[in-house]
Amino acid sequence: MAGDSDGEFLQAGRDHVAREGAEGEAPLQVARLTEDEILGEPERWHDLLERSDADRLFMGWAWQSSWWRTWNVPLGLEPCLVGVYCGHALVGLAPLYRYRRRGPFGRTTTELHVIGNAPRIAPTVRTEYSDFVIDSAQQDGVREALARALKALHWDVLIVCDHVESGHLDQVEKASHAMRSVRQEDWGVVLDTTGSFQAWLKELGRNTRLKAYNRRTYLEKQGNVALRHAESSEEALGRLNAFHITRWGKPAFSGLSLEFHRLFLQCLPGDAEPRCSELWFNRRLCSVLYDVRVSARVYNLQAGFDESFDPKLSLGTLHLGYAIEGAFHEPAVTAYDLLAGGGKKTYYKGRFRGHPVPFRQLHLVRSSLLKAAYRFYDCLPEKARRPILRWSGTT
Incomplete structure (x- = not known):
């Protein structure tokens, strides 16, 4: 498993393992993964998918790995794959990437996205049912482990397109003190x-x-x-x-x-x-x-x-x-x-x-400055919103 450059990430994982062990539950280990470790192992991904409630097509290895191999280099995306293990078994996966958006006045917004969509980065195929992949038998513990891991990463906003509410993101919102904002809605x-x-x-x-x-x-x-x-x-x-x-x-x-x-x-x-x-x-x-x-x-x-x-x-x-x-x-x-x-x-x-x-484009906003921008944006009439979008760098 790869190391991590976000400071306290691995320590957050170790703290969680200790807490789980103290409660007598199976220990969980959190790790940042390389592309080869997870995108190069379809059997491990597919095995987890079968034990989860995630969508079999869009959150499957074939779709996710094909999207990444097609767009990660042209768009300059940074892999941010977070896995949760119970022993040697993969029990949770947040297939994320990081994108740094440069806005006006030299300001940079760090975005996390679920692999499969690139809103306001570039047009790609549409990936629906975007979410984390979590073993249903260990749902609560894995949700908490992923939330603590993502809290230790550097990001300003987590954007999940075409998301159907599953509860997997609730712990992330709480642990990172993020503001939830629904930017777009559609129906399937x-x-x-x-x-x-x-x-x-x-x-x-x-x-x-x-x-x-x-x-x-x-x-x-x-x-x-x-x-x-x-x-x-x-x-x-x-x-x-x-x-x-x-x-x-x-x-x-x-x-x-x-x-x-x-x-x-x-x-x-x-x-x-x-x-x-x-x-x-x-x-x-x-x-x-x-x-x-x-x-x-x-x-x-x-x-x-x-x-x-x-x-x-x-x-x-x-x-x-x-x-x-x-x-x-x-x-x-x-x-x-x-x-x-x-x-x-x-x-x-x-x-x-x-x-x-119901499909929703969900933003979990962590940056205080962006929270203020989102609130201000939501108060404006439709015609006045475009300049705010350009300034904030998000939709």
Whole structure:
């Protein structure tokens, strides 16, 4: 395990070990980790993930390590990986990085981020369900150990994007005397696929059921409809990009984001698989879905379709209907995750009668100066906030 340059970090870990031992509980050891120690050990990460409540896709080794390998050098990020061990077993992980933002007047703000997002640093892929990875059987002790360790590190603000409340950050907030601030909010939707597909269809509104299912009959009367799994994920991403260029004026993935997805798909663990689905009509490609199954959940990462195909059809919704039906009919799959974000014109996901998931960009503000800036910012009308954002260096 690597040493640490933040002064009292390791001492905080030793103090915690002594306290746990005095109470008769299993001793916990906190350590700063090198990239190779944790990002180079997928089995150890995956084993901890299986014992935690963390998201299997976004907080998994494949996604996290691929993101880090893609963006850490171009963005000049400093790894700040904190692990908690019980003996030789990894029982807690805070996969963080540190970024020093230089603002006006030579002022520098030190930010901690969970690997997977880089808000106001650079555009990257979106990593949802960002959080720490903690063994559920040792949750309280690991939370306290991580909180004490992070208290001993140097940072002004901890930023966690697309976070779903888990309680893991409460101890950090308390130990570091930080101010909690929610800067952005979004909603995702998860469909429970353990029941009957027909029962789910009946719950849909008339118009949504028409677009997602009933229009199949209309399409099938016009010609030959085929739903295929793409033989090559690389080719499927290229076809998806082509649809996006036509519809949005730019590809869904390009440059580093395309490199990320190529790397990520190569790193998927044994309990995961890409599901690039293509909808064909009379040998013409009409729609592409980029899904990934990890354990018992299928994630809908991206979609692209021919918007001009037929004004009576919503090809994207129709294709989703096929994918959702497939998830309902697959016993090993318990959920289909539509994730956060809306459509081009409407928030169509909310009509699918799924479980709403609140995502928040959470800031734990430690610096006294930044606390004052945040409070002042929140009191201002919307038009006056932009100069404060530029001054504080945070969102």
